[in-house]
Each structure stands twice: as C-alpha cells, then as structure tokens.
Amino acid sequence: MAFISSRKHGQQPWRPGSAMASALMLALPAGAVCAADTVLPTVKVEAAPVVPAYKTETLSSQKYTAPLLDTPKTIAVIPSEVIEQSGAVSLAEALRATPGITMGSGEGGNPIGDNIYIRGFMSQSDTFVDGVRDSGSQSREVFNLEQVEVSKGPGSAYGGRGSAGGSVNLVSKAPKLEEFTRGSLGVGTDDYRRGTLDINRTLGDTTAFRLNAMAYAADVAGRDAVNYSRWGIAPSVGFGLGTDTSLVLSYYHMQSDDLPDSGIPFNNPFSSGSNVSRNGDGQPVSVDRNTFYGLVNRDFHKTEADIATIDAKHTFGNGMTLRNVMRYGKTTNDYVWTQPDDSKGNVVLYGNVWRRTNSRITETETATNQTSLDGKIELAGIQHSYVLGLELSREETNRGSYVFSPGTNNLLTGNTTCASAGAATGYNCTTLNNPNPNDPWVYTRSLSPARTSVVTTTQSLYGFDTAQLNERWSINGGLRLDDYTSKLHTPAYVSGSTATAAVSARTHSQFWNYQAGVVYKPVAQGSVYASYGTASTPPGNDGGDGLDGLTTAVQNLDPQESRNIELGIKWELFDRALQLAGAVFDTDMKNARVTAADGTTQNVGRKRVKGYELSASGNIGRDWQVFAGYTHLNARVVDNGFLNVGTTAAPVYVASPYNGNFFPTTPEDSLSLWSTYTVLPGLTVGGGATYVSKVYANVNNTKWVPSYWRYDAMASYTLNKHVSLQLNIQNLTDKVYYNAVSSPHYANIAPGRSATLTANFMY
Incomplete structure (x- = not known):
C-alpha cells in the first residue's frame, strides 16, 4: 500500500478542476451567476471522513464474544497496512511491530523456524491460522495475511494446551x-x-x-x-x-x-x-x-x-x-x-x-x-x-x-x-x-x-x-x-x-x-x-x-x-x-x-x-x-x-x-x-x-x-x-x-x- 487508507472509505482524490470551478463561481457578480439563460455545472463537494487506518473493532475468532474494546484481555492486532508499509516479508518481521515478543534461535532439540517467546514464555507451538493450531516447525510468510492477532497472557481457554505467554493467530x-x-x-x-x-x-x-x-x-x-x-x-x-x-x-x-x-x-x-x-x-x-x-x-x-x-x-x-x-x-x-x-x-x-x-x-x-x-x-x-x-x-x-x-x-x-x-x-x-x-x-x-x-x-x-x-x-x-x-x-x-x-x-x-x-x-x-x-x-x-x-x-x-x-x-x-x-x-x-x-x-x-x-x-x-x-x-x-x-x-x-x-x-x-x-x-x-x-x-x-x-x-x-x-x-x-x-x-x-x-x- 502506498499510503494509509480506510478499509471502508478510500481517500478522495484531489480534483483541481472542481476546485477551480468553485473559485470562479464565488468571483463572478451575482447577476452573471443568476442569468436566466446561464446553466452552470453542478459542483459536488466531498470530504474524506476521519477514520482510523490501524483499527479493527472485532476480532476474527468467534470465541471473542465482545468487540476488541470490551474484551478483557491484552490483544495486539497488527493490520496488513502496517505489515505492508513496514516492508515485512515474514511473520518474524511482522511481529516486530508489537513489544513483548522475542525470537529464539535453533539449537539442540529446538528447530530452526518461528521460535516465538511471548512475555518470557516459549510459544513455539501456539501459532494458529484462522483459529486452528498450526503445528510443525516452519518459517511463515505474510503474503496471504489480512492481519496478525497476538493474544498475550495464558489463554488455554481459547486454544487448548499452550504456554503462559500467549498465542499468535494469523488471519x-x-x-x-x-x-x-x-x-x-x-x-x-x-x-x-x-x-x-x-x-x-x-x-x-x-x-x-x-x-x-x-x-x-x-x-x-x-x-x-x-x-x-x-x-x-x-x-x-x-x-x-x-x-x-x-x-x-x-x-x-x-x-x-x-x-x-x-x-x-x-x-x-x-x-x-x-x-x-x-x-x-x-x-x-x-x-x-x-x-x-x-x-x-x-x-x-x-x-x-x-x-x-x-x-x-x-x-x-x-x-x-x-x-x-x-x-x-x-x-x-x-x-x-x-x-x-x-x-x-x-x-x-x-x-x-x-x-x-x-x-x-x-x-x-x-x-x-x-x-x-x-x-x-x-x-x-x-x-x-x-x-x-x-x-x-x-x-x-x-x-x-x-x-x-x-x-x-x-x-x-x-x-x-x-x-x-x-x-x-x-x-x-x-x-x-x-x-x-x-x-x-x-x-x-x-x-x-x-x-x-x-x-x-x-x-x-x-x-x-x-x-x-x-x-x-x-x-x-x-x-x-x-x-x-x-x-x-x-x-x-x-x-x-x-x-x-x-x-x-x-x-x-x-x-x-x-x-x-x-x-x-x-x-x-x-x-x-x-x-x-x-x-x-x-x-x-x-x-x-x-x-x-x-x-x-x-x-x-x-x-x-x-x-x-x-x-x-x-x-x-x-x-x-x-x-x-x-x-x-x-x-x-x-x-x-x-x-x-x-x-x-x-x-x-x-x-x-x-x-x-x-x-x-x-x-x-x-x-x-x-x-x-x-x-x-x-x-x-x-x-x-x-x-x-x-x-x-x-x-x-x-x-x-x-x-x-x-x-x-x-x-x-x-x-x-x-x-x-x-x-x-x-x-x-x-x-x-x-x-x-x-x-x-x-x-x-x-x-x-x-x-x-x-x-x-x-x-x-x-x-x-x-x-x-x-x-x-x-x-x-x-x-x-x-x-x-x-x-x-x-x-x-x-x-x-x-x-x-x-x-x-x-x-
């Protein structure tokens, strides 16, 4: 994305022609504007609404039965706009957008891949795709993601077995x-x-x-x-x-x-x-x-x-x-x-x-x-x-x-x-x-x-x-x-x-x-x-x-x-x-x-x-x-x-x-x-x-x-x-x-x- 725009309302383009027409109308004498035989073009003025680019009111999972604002839990939603604007090309890079997450290295029994730690606890096995556990070590991409939802703190009520740190859900x-x-x-x-x-x-x-x-x-x-x-x-x-x-x-x-x-x-x-x-x-x-x-x-x-x-x-x-x-x-x-x-x-x-x-x-x-x-x-x-x-x-x-x-x-x-x-x-x-x-x-x-x-x-x-x-x-x-x-x-x-x-x-x-x-x-x-x-x-x-x-x-x-x-x-x-x-x-x-x-x-x-x-x-x-x-x-x-x-x-x-x-x-x-x-x-x-x-x-x-x-x-x-x-x-x-x-x-x-x-x- 070249610039931030609302998901619901695109930014209105600047139309120099329309702006000039409005200025000319204000400059003309009243008689000229109201002449019986004069037909002026209709000028429609539109203003782009002030809407958030980085806001998601609802989470993707049905298990969250309230809007994000009223969900009693720390959840960071990383939207696709942030992922694209920051140039992230992997999940590890996308997760850099929210604090409290670190990546572990491969060694011994720990494989190479997305070794995620949330709030100090290993969450390697707590990655979900559209609410379904995504098992197996791998290095994940971002090209098919709408957003990334990071739920912090113990959450086994939502996803079953898991760590005390939290989980990552890829939408x-x-x-x-x-x-x-x-x-x-x-x-x-x-x-x-x-x-x-x-x-x-x-x-x-x-x-x-x-x-x-x-x-x-x-x-x-x-x-x-x-x-x-x-x-x-x-x-x-x-x-x-x-x-x-x-x-x-x-x-x-x-x-x-x-x-x-x-x-x-x-x-x-x-x-x-x-x-x-x-x-x-x-x-x-x-x-x-x-x-x-x-x-x-x-x-x-x-x-x-x-x-x-x-x-x-x-x-x-x-x-x-x-x-x-x-x-x-x-x-x-x-x-x-x-x-x-x-x-x-x-x-x-x-x-x-x-x-x-x-x-x-x-x-x-x-x-x-x-x-x-x-x-x-x-x-x-x-x-x-x-x-x-x-x-x-x-x-x-x-x-x-x-x-x-x-x-x-x-x-x-x-x-x-x-x-x-x-x-x-x-x-x-x-x-x-x-x-x-x-x-x-x-x-x-x-x-x-x-x-x-x-x-x-x-x-x-x-x-x-x-x-x-x-x-x-x-x-x-x-x-x-x-x-x-x-x-x-x-x-x-x-x-x-x-x-x-x-x-x-x-x-x-x-x-x-x-x-x-x-x-x-x-x-x-x-x-x-x-x-x-x-x-x-x-x-x-x-x-x-x-x-x-x-x-x-x-x-x-x-x-x-x-x-x-x-x-x-x-x-x-x-x-x-x-x-x-x-x-x-x-x-x-x-x-x-x-x-x-x-x-x-x-x-x-x-x-x-x-x-x-x-x-x-x-x-x-x-x-x-x-x-x-x-x-x-x-x-x-x-x-x-x-x-x-x-x-x-x-x-x-x-x-x-x-x-x-x-x-x-x-x-x-x-x-x-x-x-x-x-x-x-x-x-x-x-x-x-x-x-x-x-x-x-x-x-x-x-x-x-x-x-x-x-x-x-x-x-x-x-x-x-x-x-x-x-x-x-x-x-x-x-x-x-x-x-x-x-x-x-x-x-x-x-x-x-x-x-x-x-x-x-x-x-």
Whole structure:
C-alpha cells in the first residue's frame, strides 16, 4: 500500500478542476451567476471522513464474544497496512511491530523456524491460522495475511494446551464480493526481488474467487553468504457469500529454500578452573558482522507447507450461527545447519571454532475439525453473546536427522577440540576471525537410522459468554475441557556397531481452563477491566517438534499450570479513530518442570512475570497514523529446583543458584513504534523505531546480548489511482545487534542496512 487508507472509505482524490470551478463561481457578480439563460455545472463537494487506518473493532475468532474494546484481555492486532508499509516479508518481521515478543534461535532439540517467546514464555507451538493450531516447525510468510492477532497472557481457554505467554493467530485473506486486482513488484539492495499478486473475482451474486501468490528471493545485508528463496500460492473460493448459508474452500502452499545463518559464538565457556581468567564478559565475540561460520556446500534449510480448509456456516432465522471448519495440514522442515559452538573452549583457548552440525528432517500432519454454535439470547433481562464448540484434532510428527561420513568432528583428533583449523581437520574446525564459507567440505550425507514418531490427539469442549448486565457493566467468561493424549515411539536401530533399543512414552491428561473478566464502561468509547485466565502445558506440548518434547522422564508428570491476573483500560479518542490501551499483569507458573532433590524431573518449580504494557493504534487527525507499544517485564525464575554439585555416581543436590535470575530470551523493556504522515496529497512519509533491552541467553545469566535501538524509514508516492511507489530503508543506521537469543552457545546477528523500492498496483 502506498499510503494509509480506510478499509471502508478510500481517500478522495484531489480534483483541481472542481476546485477551480468553485473559485470562479464565488468571483463572478451575482447577476452573471443568476442569468436566466446561464446553466452552470453542478459542483459536488466531498470530504474524506476521519477514520482510523490501524483499527479493527472485532476480532476474527468467534470465541471473542465482545468487540476488541470490551474484551478483557491484552490483544495486539497488527493490520496488513502496517505489515505492508513496514516492508515485512515474514511473520518474524511482522511481529516486530508489537513489544513483548522475542525470537529464539535453533539449537539442540529446538528447530530452526518461528521460535516465538511471548512475555518470557516459549510459544513455539501456539501459532494458529484462522483459529486452528498450526503445528510443525516452519518459517511463515505474510503474503496471504489480512492481519496478525497476538493474544498475550495464558489463554488455554481459547486454544487448548499452550504456554503462559500467549498465542499468535494469523488471519488469512478470504474471497469477497468485490472485483479487484492488486499486486506489487519490488527490487532492492542485496539482490532483493519480490512479487505479490492478489486477485478477487465475483462469479455471481453470492460466489467469489480469490488468488494470492508470492515469489521472493534475497541475500541478507551484512551477511554475505546467507540467502532466502521462497514462493507461495493461496487460492480460495466462497459460495453463498452474504447469505445465511456459505461455504469457503481454501488451499495454501508455500515452500522455501534458504542458506541458514549460523550466528556468532559467545565468548564465555568456562565456569571454573585455570582458564576462567581468559573468559570474556558474556557477550558474543567481537568479529566483523559478515563473519560466517557455516559451509555453503553443506548447509541448507528447506520448508514446505500445505493447508486445505473447508469452512461451512449457516445462520438460522433467530440469528444463531452453526459453523464447521475442517482442516488438513502438512509441513516439512528439512535442514543441515552449522552452529558455531563455543562450549568446548576452542574460542578462548585457540581462537578457533568447531563447526557443529545440526540437522533435522521433520514431517508433521494435522487433521482438525471444529464445530461451533454462536448467537445472542436474552435471559432474565440480560443480553448474552455466546459461543459453544467442539474441537477434535490429530497431529503426527515424524522426525529424523542426518549422519555424515567420515564425520563432523576434528579428523585429526576424532573429537571436538580445535587446536588447529583447515583441511587437516576436515574443515570441521575453522578460525574465529577468518572462516571461509566456501571451504571444500565434501562428505557423504545419509539419513540417520534413529527416527522418532509422536502422535497427539485432543478432544475439546468449550463455551464463552459475554453477559451485558447494563450499559455500564458486562461479565466475560470462558471455559474449556481438553482430553489430551500424546504417544512417542522410537524404533530400535543399529548404528555402526552400536545397537539402540526401542523407546516408547505415553502421557494422558484432562485439564480445565477458564477465562473470566469484568468490564466497566464509564463512557461508550472506553472500558476498564479486570480479568483472570489460566493455561495448561502438558508433557510433549510441542507435538514432538521442539524443546518441550515427550520423554520417559516426563511422561507421568502433570501439565504445568499457569494463571494470569490483569487489570487494564482501553479508550478510543478522536471520534473513535485512535485506540489507547494499558494493562498491568501478573503471570505465575507454580508447578514448572525442574530437577528435584532426588535428581528426577518433577513439577516443583516456579516462574513468575510481573509487568505492564501500553499501546496506541489509529489516527491522530486525518493524516497522521500511529501503531506503537511498550512492555515492561520483570520475569524471574522463582524456584529452579536443584543442581547436582557432586558427580553422576555420587550426586549432591543443592538449591539452584539461579533462583531469582532473569528469564532467558526475555528483555526487561521493549518498545515498538510505526508511524506515517501524509505530507501532501499522495505523498506519505513514515518510520519506525524498535528498542530491546539486554537479553540473557541462559538461566545462569552469564551470557547475554546488549540492548539496541533500531530505526526504519519509508516514503510512498501515488502516481495515479492505479499505481504507487514505496521506498523502504531497513535498519537505517546500520546498527549491529542480535535479534534471536535462546542458545547458550551463539546468538543470531541481525541484518544490516538495506533498501527496497516497490511498485504497488491496484485495478
């Protein structure tokens, strides 16, 4: 989009001819104007209404039974206008628009992909597409998104199993009873190329077809070896649109082929011994931003996503609506990726880096059916807006990895010690300051015989209601029961001369979750609320594709239970064009899984986050738009269990020395701002600022990345009613900072300054 416009009313074009005619009429003598034989043209004066560009009064999910203004919960709605104006091309970039969200890095059991942390808690498995859980690790696109809804705080009453931090719901573009063709073509620095297409056609009075498509390729500024390439297509057709009975069929396909980034290692591997004095201060090592430790002819990252949905809806004569959503989804995540591992002491002792090989090939299939009934009813003089629903789902993840011959350790020593680097080590060791990504690493790659399968089934019943007691007071409540079963199986296998026995694990639990809130409206455009919500995180919450996996050690544990108390206010100003919101909250997980005094994993830990959040979204006058937020988080590990200070054979457990430490991957303060201003008809300028305070990479709080400010800028110009140009400059000051931190071994370094020029068209 070249400039901000209302979704309901387009900005009226400036007509110089009409303005001149009006001026001439005022200048003429009265007699000339009123002459009997004189017929003057009719002049129609129209004024564009002052309406918000960044405002969505209703949320996409039926489970929210009140408008956003009167929903007692912190929910950030990122509209497509902000996504397009800011130049975001991925979900991770779009989420930068709201504070309190950080991205984690891939490491060990954590895959490469959208590793989302909300208010300090991992929400990797809490991503939904149109209200349906989107399982499987992947890197998501934005070309088919209408908006992104970020619900903060425990929300298992809405989505079932999940983290205490919140969830992300992606709202897809759907067919409309309109005729339009929209698209964009963009080029930029670092070989940036991107094209999108959005076509909507009516096929009758109640039928429409829509097609969205995207192709994208680019290098990464300041990271010469890293590159991205992907394409996607999303057709949909709607029948009975605008009638009591409708059916929407949609399909989404996206695939990518990237060279993944390996990040920068930390410089703090020792906690005791004679080498402690050599340690750094816990930050990543100081090397040039372009330093890349991966291998071009070994590393890759390929993903593929296919989602088919059938959405049927019927509204009865009394206003009650029955809806059924069926979905089948399949995702794959396939990669070999170099982690610059600092844990072996090579950085400090030798100035070298071991090129640790991480790999994964995962396929996740999901089948989900949601049936819901919603409407309005008056009982005992009280108006109720309600929804009742049943959800059935099955998720299956099959995960494996790769093995390499002759191996990925130092060939000179057969281990991970890298006293030297280069060809003699098999290029598995490289120098800290001058690694060569084009080293001729040539090995044989094959699938590992170790395979893991996880099948998760869920049956859920839920209900939500907003009771309007009077014009001032309303009560919002929700209740959900989940029956959750997850089964893990790793078949027996032989690797070389080593035989490994089969492993199986199973967990089953039923858990209730609820959301309750009271809303007071002192005026029609404002609300004050208090709410209480819960979340349940059972063993194997990630469905077999992340850090929160099912194992024999945790299979018999109860779900981790979290609760959130929140007090907030939402207010609309400037004829409801600008919405302001603020909330204070206290999230408490009392039975977190930690190591108990006997060395086993038990539900005896505790984590707590206290904080507040402020936001603004909408118009300040006709020409000035703003989308901004600030979050403060005091995220502390209250009880981290026990630590073994003895040996494996003779353990000695003491209370964790990390009690009271700050959550990893969690900034204490974060701010985001995006704002645009129409300086002349057709000419809009804008910019953004992001601030993130210091972030720790481990619960020890010994490894960390510093705070940073990042600035972006944009300008757009409308050539005519069909074509506009948009210039975006990302990371305007070319700031060196780290944008993903969750591994204690390395940190992801952010892109440098880049520029793109996009031609947007609409017919």
